[in-house]
Amino acid sequence: MSLARFLDLADLSPEEIRDLLALADRLQQHPEPQALAGKILGLIFLNPSLRTLASMQAGMARLGGSSFVITPGHGTWALETRTGVAMDGAAAEHVREGLPVLASYCDVMGIRAFAEGHDLANDVADTHFKSMAALIKKPLINLESAINHPCQALADWKTLDDLHIAPRTKFVLSWVPHPRALPLAVPAATAHMAALRGHEVVVLRPDGFALPDAVIDRARAAARLSGGSITETDDRDSALKGAHVVYAKEWGSTRHYGDAEADASLRRSLTNWQLTEQTFAQATPHCKLMHCLPVRRNVAIAESLLDGPRSVVLQEAHNRLVVQMAILYRLLK
Ligand code: CP
Secondary structure, eight states: OOOSOBSOGGGSOHHHHHHHHHHHHHHHHSOOTTTTTTOEEEEEESSOOSHHHHHHHHHHHHTTOEEEEEOTTSSSOOEEOOSSOOOOSSOOEEHHHHHHHHHTTOSEEEEEOOOOSSOHHHHHTTHHHHHHHTTOOSOEEESOOSSOOHHHHHHHHHHHHHTTOOTTSEEEEEEOOOSSOOOSHHHHHHHHHHHHTTOEEEEEOOTTOOOOHHHHHHHHHHHHHHTOEEEEESOHHHHHTTOSEEEEEOOOOSTTTTOHHHHHHHHHTTGGGSBOHHHHTTSOTTOEEEOOSOOOBTTTBOHHHHTSTTBOHHHHHHHHHHHHHHHHHHHHO
């Protein structure tokens, strides 16, 4: 089985997802340090990262390949991504030249390009990432776009498998506080992944933070395939009761999308949505706490929960390395 691109878990059949997870396990148990010898991975980060950047480079090196990293405007030319503009500002080069040039130097590319955060419809449609992806003919990996983070979703799926968490269990995606609006990529990818894995998915969020209809519709379609379900609520007691997994995540108000002031005003009244021992106690006794990281301690999640036995956030982060090795292998071999 080989892959042409890894842009969205929804592009893969259930067999392809199972194949990637099995390959990730195999590479973990039986390393292949020369599998991608001579191959080059090009990484373009238009936004910051810790896990994605380090795990992609480490994964490529563990398979015998090498990589280069471009963070436009930091030691390289700043890249213009808009079309039809007069380039009389800071950006010296346009992605229309820059990306194909970089692609010609490598065998596989990865791009991180977060949401612009102004226009919800554009961001939900992933217009920005898709226009860049169209410029590259080589194998390509989505390292987090406006509305998707498939590498995180696959790593989280593996973490659930490793923990033997059965598909037909309650999976709560819980909004948690953050000082400012964050993108919808992880909540959208997580809701879809958990629905596709067959969970009873409950999206728990305050009023004003409902996930866009298109995101819920996609997750609902995935649930129909797997026998899972998806619902949304702002009732914390009923949502957390009986949960086997609580996946905490911060995101911006969809009611006030692109309006930082209105978003800030709304979220100021929601600091009590921090996940604490007290709120977590309503879940099942062995309920696992997930978060993609980075996380703000004692803002989003209480320190005691993060440091406690139910937290699996470090396992999730490690699995980024493991599943991305499988993705690179299937793209290049
Ligand atoms: N979870 C995740 O993608 O982490 P980084 O932003 O550090 O890459």
